[in-house]
Amino acid sequence: MEEANVRLVCPECSKSWQTHPNELPGSTENFHCPNCRATRRTSEFMRTEHDLRTLKQLR
Ligand SMILES: [Zn+2]
Numbered sequence: 001m002e003e004a005n006v007r008l009v010c011p012e013c014s015k016s017w018q019t020h021p022n023e024l025p026g027s028t029e030n031f032h033c034p035n036c037r038a039t040r041r042t043s044e045f046m047r048t049e050h051d052l053r054t055l056k057q058l059r
Contacts (some may be wrong), residue, residue: 004020004021004054004058005018005019005020005021006018006019006020006021006024006046006047006051006054006055007046007047007048007051008045008046008047008051009045009047010033010035010036010038010045011038011040011044011045012033012036012038012040013033013035013036013038015033015034015035015036016047017034021054021055021058021059022058024042024055024059025042025059026042026059027041027042027043027046027052027055027056027059028041028042028043029041029042030042031045033045042055043055
């Protein structure tokens, strides 16, 4: 499996970080911002379309 981190940005607090898709739930599942605890779909944290595609490919 290829190593591909996805870049995230929180729509609530603007925290940005990156992680491996294995650390995340599926794109349509709920994810909690580690900084402000906002709950959104994982797809809403993806910084770009490219990151969303990577998440969907690996999850
Ligand atoms: Zn946040």
